[in-house]
Amino acid sequence: MMRQPGRHFLQIPGPSSVPDRILNAISRQVIDHRGPDFAELGTRVLEGLKTVFKTESNVFVFPASGTGAWEAALVNVLSPGDKVLMYETGHFATLWKSMAQRLGLNAQFIHGNWRGGADPDKIEEALREDTTSEIKAVCVVHNETSTGSVSDILSVRKAIDNAGHSALLMVDSISGLASIDYQHDEWGVDVTVSGSQKGFMLPPGLSFNAVSKKSLMANKVAKLQRSYWDWGDMIGPNKSGYFPYTPATNLLYGLVESIDMLHEEGLENVFSRHSRHGVTTRQAVRAWGLEVLCSEQGAESGVLTAVMLPKGHSADAFREKALTEFGISLGNGLSKVSDKVFRIGHLGDFNDLMLMATLSGVELGLESAHVPYNRGGVQVALEQLKTSET
Numbered sequence: 527m528m529r530q531p532g533r534h535f536l537q538i539p540g541p542s543s544v545p546d547r548i549l550n551a552i553s554r555q556v557i558d559h560r561g562p563d564f565a566e567l568g569t570r571v572l573e574g575l576k577t578v579f580k581t582e583s584n585v586f587v588f589p590a591s592g593t594g595a596w597e598a599a600l601v602n603v604l605s606p607g608d609k610v611l612m613y614e615t616g617h618f619a620t621l622w623k624s625m626a627q628r629l630g631l632n633a634q635f636i637h638g639n640w641r642g643g644a645d646p647d648k649i650e651e652a653l654r655e656d657t658t659s660e661i662k663a664v665c666v667v668h669n670e671t672s673t674g675s676v677s678d679i680l681s682v683r684k685a686i687d688n689a690g691h692s693a694l695l696m697v698d699s700i701s702g703l704a705s706i707d708y709q710h711d712e713w714g715v716d717v718t719v720s721g722s723q724k725g726f727m728l729p730p731g732l733s734f735n736a737v738s739k740k741s742l743m744a745n746k747v748a749k750l751q752r753s754y755w756d757w758g759d760m761i762g763p764n765k766s767g768y769f770p771y772t773p774a775t776n777l778l779y780g781l782v783e784s785i786d787m788l789h790e791e792g793l794e795n796v797f798s799r800h801s802r803h804g805v806t807t808r809q810a811v812r813a814w815g816l817e818v819l820c821s822e823q824g825a826e827s828g829v830l831t832a833v834m835l836p837k838g839h840s841a842d843a844f845r846e847k848a849l850t851e852f853g854i855s856l857g858n859g860l861s862k863v864s865d866k867v868f869r870i871g872h873l874g875d876f877n878d879l880m881l882m883a884t885l886s887g888v889e890l891g892l893e894s895a896h897v898p899y900n901r902g903g904v905q906v907a908l909e910q911l912k913t914s915e916t
């Protein structure tokens with residue numbers, strides 16, 4: 527392949543590009559994970575994570591991608607044959623449901639159209655119908671990365687409470703945490719699943735379970751088979767900053783740096799930056815005459831925007847042009863929307879100029895791939911940035 531000069535734009539919705547500060551932190555020498563120096567690193571990580579999940583309870587760290595922490599969440603609190611209520615917000619919700627089935631759980635799936643968040647009313651209705659309390663957990667994806675739609679987790683909590691149901695609330699915020707407001711304790715979430723390679727700006731390889739007192743109790747009686755993922759093995763060593771097996775030491779160096787960076791900017795500022803970039807991107811998309819996949823007003827994500835191609839045009843052919851001619855990687859459409867949509871990631875270590883370059887890459891790609899569009903989306907975005915507060 528011919529060399530492409532200049533920097534590459536990794537605008538997929540995770541992994542997000544890793545800032546130099548984090549790359550430098552990760553490049554340090556490995557230390558003894560059972561030695562005295564490690565305790566300080568481990569403690570900083572475990573305490574720091576609480577400030578991002580907004581919890582006083584434990585956050586467990588696994589050397590795994592987000593999928594590992596999905597499995598950890600399920601096997602630690604549930605027993606074979608347990609019923610779980612899951613909501614089809616998109617591809618990731620569907621994958622989590624398939625995992626639940628493969629683990630021997632009885633998944634009740636509320637179907638959705640992939641164009642919005644989870645509807646709390648439908649969750650409440652399903653829970654009210656469950657008069658014998660067979661449902662042990664409600665599982666929802668916070669930021670559905672395949673569609674760019676956000677579910678209102680506090681409203682899901684209220685739906686469970688309104689139904690007077692005892693089910694645990696389990697949330698996948700793998701791509702929402704540290705980019706969109708998230709409050710584990712305040713929203714009464716029992717298990718939050720997250721990962722390193724999205725809002726945390728780290729390479730892939732770490733994932734998390736934030737827990738509640740109620741889920742720690744459930745852990746004591748849950749009978750699904752587990753070994754590597756068992757929270758029970760983590761609790762003791764974590765108290766002094768250690769782990770039961772070899773942790774991903776260098777990613778933990780990066781994680782300390784990431785948490786510091788999030789607080790130096792201020793979490794509220796991080797959230798409003800993402801939201802502003804989401805608004806700007808959607809304005810550009812509409813100016814191009816294209817449709818945003820998320821059609822539920824107020825549920826649009828600040829992390830990514832999924833864009834529908836006009837009928838008869840290939841999203842993958844367009845993405846290939848954008849990559850080979852302009853050096854920008856855009857996210858592909860997953861499963862049901864494969865080749866029909868592309869996704870613009872605007873998350874992580876990202877600013878106005880990077881967004882403008884990204885949107886320029888999209889407009890150049892549309893032109894080059896002969897996708898019918900109206901010119902000027904980039905100009906509309908620029909005007910939006912000029913007039914909206916940073």
Ligand SMILES: *Cc1c(COP(=O)(O)O)cnc(C)c1O
Nearest residue numbers: 591592593618669671700701721
């Ligand atoms: C990225 C992502 C996952 C999968 O995480 P992996 O790290 O690829 O295992 C799951 N759910 C959501 C919402 C995601 O964005």
